[in-house]
Amino acid sequence: RAHELRHEGMLGFGEVHAMFGKFDDFNDDDMCLLHCPEAPYFPVTEPLVNLRHALDQRGCDLGIDDATARAIIDALRALWFGDRTPERIRSALLQEGRMAPHAADLLLAWLRQHRLKTLDLARLLETKPWRAPHALEETP
Numbered sequence: 001r002a003h004e005l006r007h008e009g010m011l012g013f014g015e016v017h018a019m020f021g022k023f024d025d026f027n028d029d030d031m032c033l034l035h036c037p038e039a040p041y042f043p044v045t046e047p048l049v050n051l052r053h054a055l056d057q058r059g060c061d062l063g064i065d066d067a068t069a070r071a072i073i074d075a076l077r078a079l080w081f082g083d084r085t086p087e088r089i090r091s092a093l094l095q096e097g098r099m100a101p102h103a104a105d106l107l108l109a110w111l112r113q114h115r116l117k118t119l120d121l122a123r124l125l126e127t128k129p130w131r132a133p134h135a136l137e138e139t140p
Contacts, residue, residue: 013124014124016116017120019049019052025077030048031047031049032047032081034081045084046089048081048084049117050114052069052073053111053116056069058106063099063103068098072092072096075095090104
């Protein structure tokens with residue numbers, strides 16, 4: 001909501017917020033995930049924002065160039081967010097990304113350990129920007 005209300009004075013925080021300005025096609029759908037409706041509420045799907053982050057951080061090391069990353073994201077964006085399961089993401093990495101199965105598994109393992117939304121929350125709780133006036137304005 002911070003991006004949508006930026007002209008009303010709301011300040012955003014973190015890399016997910018910054019992606020609204022970085023990517024022309026970034027929208028709420030990139031952040032959606034489906035989770036189990038009962039405790040422990042584990043995720044069933046993966047938000048595209050986390051895959052974008054993984055491809056940005058690790059894709060080059062695994063042979064994924066920008067055009068291929070775009071094709072992977074576009075293929076998954078065509079799906080309803082509830083269909084973006086790890087298995088479907090792996091399939092897109094193998095098909096659109098032409099990755100070897102081992103490389104796709106490495107990227108997905110890295111993604112699970114570096115979920116951008118989770119990293120943003122940890123940074124927010126660590127920095128406590130609400131304690132310093134205007135601290136959010138300088139955050140990515």
